[in-house]
């Protein structure tokens with residue numbers, strides 16, 4: 001079977017990404033990719049621009065594919081807009097957090113592991129520092145707490161209270 005770029009794109013399961021090239025070397029699955037959006041909204045004025053100022057590659061670790069360490073070498077462009085041509089802005093991707101070197105999907109996987117484990121164990125398994133693991137855990141734990149919605153109130157009639165056993169669950 002020929003493995004093509006489209007298949008790799010499906011495996012990554014990340015939005016708005018075009019695969020340029022991939023290979024496996026020394027146990028690392030390395031995927032070169034670029035945004036499929038060829039124009040972006042200027043964060044300053046809101047207009048669309050397609051004027052690329054420069055481009056570079058940045059590596060992000062993603063969920064392992066076939067148990068191989070998986071690195072996305074992502075092309076990151078800086079765009080210029082006529083509202084302020086002296087100050088290009090960097091394109092953003094919805095699957096990475098600012099200043100992070102792992103995809104959100106991979107960070108969430110680390111968080112899930114750390115939830116049932118010690119930080120040190122997970123750091124050892126994943127091969128990252130204790131501090132990096134702790135920071136990922138703290139971010140997603142806080143995120144999870146803040147997104148918890150209070151349970152909706154259910155109004156019970158007197159008869160209901162008399163006849164049903166009310167079970168209160170605390171998540």
Ligand SMILES: [Zn+2]
Nearest residue numbers: 042045081083
């Ligand atoms: Zn602009």
